[in-house]
Amino acid sequence: MSQLDTQTTDTTEQSDAQEESEQESVVLETNPTTKPTLIRLGLVLLLSLGLFGYLQFDPQALGSPDITNTAALIVLLLGLVLTIRFLVRTLVLTRTRYVVTGNRVEQRYELLYRTHSKGVRFDKVRSHELNQNRVQSLLGYGTISMNRGLGPLRLENVDEPQTVYETIRTCIDRTESE
Numbered sequence: 230m231s232q233l234d235t236q237t238t239d240t241t242e243q244s245d246a247q248e249e250s251e252q253e254s255v256v257l258e259t260n261p262t263t264k265p266t267l268i269r270l271g272l273v274l275l276l277s278l279g280l281f282g283y284l285q286f287d288p289q290a291l292g293s294p295d296i297t298n299t300a301a302l303i304v305l306l307l308g309l310v311l312t313i314r315f316l317v318r319t320l321v322l323t324r325t326r327y328v329v330t331g332n333r334v335e336q337r338y339e340l341l342y343r344t345h346s347k348g349v350r351f352d353k354v355r356s357h358e359l360n361q362n363r364v365q366s367l368l369g370y371g372t373i374s375m376n377r378g379l380g381p382l383r384l385e386n387v388d389e390p391q392t393v394y395e396t397i398r399t400c401i402d403r404t405e406s407e
Contacts (some may be wrong), residue, residue: 231309232398235249239386247299248287248327248377254301254330254331255279255328255329255330256327256329256330256396256400257325257328257329257392257396258326258327258328259326259387259388259389259393260323260325260326260327261322261325261327261370261384261385261386261387261388262320262322262368262369262370262386262387262388263319263323263367263386264321264370264386265320265364265365265368265370266315266318266322266353267315270312270315270316270319271353273308273309273311273315274308274312274345275287275367276308277304277305277307277309277311277355278308278310280301280304281301281304281305281308281309284297284298284300284304285301291335299327300306312323319336319403320340321340322386324406325337325338326338327384327393329393329396329397331400331401332350332352333348333349333350333351334351334375334382334384334397335347335401336347336348336383336384337381341377346406347382348382349375349380349382351397351403351404352401352404352405353373353376354376354401355376356375356376357373357374357375357376357394357397357398357401358372358373358374359371359372359373359390360373361390361396369388369389369393370386370387370388370390371387371390371391371394372387372390373385373387373390373393373394373397380396
């Protein structure tokens, strides 16, 4: 009797472990796109350098050369700060991964020996939506939001967002039907 119980327990544990590994298998893994950040970076560089050049070319543009030089330095400093901000954002986006497994979706990134991981299990998802404005639609990226207001998870700058959203919806529907 004891031997039969042990065999049954071993079989149950093996099937549970097999079921867990099937659900933890990666269904989809993607990186966010850097397109919008690089476009903003280009615009900041173009505008700040263009405005700085104009102010340097015409010292009387703002009335006196002192005011114009001060404004030119402020424009240059602001352009530098925004450039650094967009470069850091690009670095974070290149280190970020969105992972969809059989039972959860996660956002992970590593930067300077720091690891950040945030996820939500499909049985805990209460709402999910795909947002794409005209520019995002034209450039082929979007944002997928889950559980807004309830420990939200936002997958930003997702390439091919319809495919990722449909994969997540399919996993949610499969979890609900179980």
